[in-house]
Amino acid sequence: MIPSDDYEPPSPEPADRGWHDASPRYAFWRGMAVGGSVPGIILFASAAGFGALARDAGFSLANAVYMMGIFFALPAQVVMLDQIARGASVWAGTLAVSLTGLRLLPMSVVLMPLLKGPRANRWRYLLAGHFIAVTAWMEGWRRLPLVPAHLRMDHFIGIGIGLVLATLAGTAFGYELAGTVPPVVAAVLLFLTPIYFLLSLIATASGLSDRLAIGIGALLGPPLYLVAPGFDLLLAGVIGGSIAHFGAKARTRRAE
Amino acid sequence: MIGAGELQATADLPTGWTLALILTLISLGAHEPWRWVGMFLGRNIDVDSEIFRWVRAVSTALVAALVMRLLVFPAGALQGVHVVVRAVAMVAGLAVFLLAGRRIAYGVLAAAAVLVVGQLAIG
Structure with a gap:
């Protein structure tokens, strides 16, 4: 029923016959299934890494799992753990978490036009918004254009719930297994996330602006982290994205 | 090996329902609103507009930077x-x-x- 190897770049036409005459319920369950496919498995592994960190920081299992669900954004959670474990003030922790959350703003803007439709209402928007973190954002960006417009909201909520369930299970798994796996296995778990993000970015890229944004963002990331930790992702996004966007535009204009 | 400072910090860690309440307040007060603001700003945006294409490039560059940070400074x-x-x-x-x-x-x-x-x- 659910193809696990449908990793093709988005095409403008809904080519998949499975969507023909599909119901909202079908769209939802098919989204949920993403939680059990490659992105769900990788997110499970990332959440396991977070579960192990949370245990080290002195969290209970219940609060580690709760934190995964209420934030659903691993960078914010790791920053928060770090601040709490160091005994930093609540306000310093809140500021750091808020800075990591700012990166979700442009992602939400970009996904919103895909979510609009007759099945969207305020509560569904709020629910769908909670799932916007890198993995669900990329899966939405890649899959929603292939889905008939009136089913996209249901499909995305399905994707979000499937991925949240995968992370809750992963957090509990990592919490229980912390310290018992060989270091090389723990290292691989932490390595899966960046490599999946990178390949997804390339798979969904279309056009010169996207390719430039990936290359320039990647180049700017590490030096900006050394110069301005905390602000590095936003700076890399705004500077790299602007160079890519205006560079691609100038190039296109010259070609015309 | 645990330093004295880390033991001190662990002793101060809020636990149980207190910690759950703190997590809830910080999430809903300082983290989730960015998602709401993004959706609010994106609700009437034209996907062919200049600003949308720019925001898309910013998102892409930002994730690429995150990838490199996770790989270079894990x-x-x-x-x-x-x-x-x-x-x-x-x-x-x-x-x-x-x-x-x-x-x-x-x-x-x-x-x-x-x-x-x-x-x-x-x-």
């Missing part, structure tokens, strides 16, 4: 893998991904395999 156990092994594994994953018709699963598997082999060979 947290936890990945720090124990030499940066050269991490870089070679990333390039191998990228190559397999492209050669295998842009299939993400193959690229991820190849990168993970190269990381394990490289680490066991060097470490």
Whole structure:
């Protein structure tokens, strides 16, 4: 029923016959299934890494799992753990978490036009918004254009719930297994996330602006982290994205 | 080995329902609103407009920067893998991904395999 190897770049036409005459319920369950496919498995592994960190920081299992669900954004959670474990003030922790959350703003803007439709209402928007973190954002960006417009909201909520369930299970798994796996296995778990993000970015890229944004963002990331930790992702996004966007535009204009 | 400072910090850690309440307040007060603001700003945006294309490029560059930060300055156990092994594994994953018709699963598997082999060979 659910193809696990449908990793093709988005095409403008809904080519998949499975969507023909599909119901909202079908769209939802098919989204949920993403939680059990490659992105769900990788997110499970990332959440396991977070579960192990949370245990080290002195969290209970219940609060580690709760934190995964209420934030659903691993960078914010790791920053928060770090601040709490160091005994930093609540306000310093809140500021750091808020800075990591700012990166979700442009992602939400970009996904919103895909979510609009007759099945969207305020509560569904709020629910769908909670799932916007890198993995669900990329899966939405890649899959929603292939889905008939009136089913996209249901499909995305399905994707979000499937991925949240995968992370809750992963957090509990990592919490229980912390310290018992060989270091090389723990290292691989932490390595899966960046490599999946990178390949997804390339798979969904279309056009010169996207390719430039990936290359320039990647180049700017590490030096900006050394110069301005905390602000590095936003700076890399705004500077790299602007160079890519205006560079691609100038190039296109010259070609015309 | 735990330093005295870390023990002190752990003793101050809020626990149980207090911690759950703090997590809820920080999430809903300082983190989730960015998602709401983004959706509010995106609700009437034209996907062919200049501003939308720019925001899309910003999002893409931001995630690319996150990728490199996670690879170059990793947290936890990945720090124990030499940066050269991490870089070679990333390039191998990228190559397999492209050669295998842009299939993400193959690229991820190849990168993970190269990381394990490289680490066991060097470490």
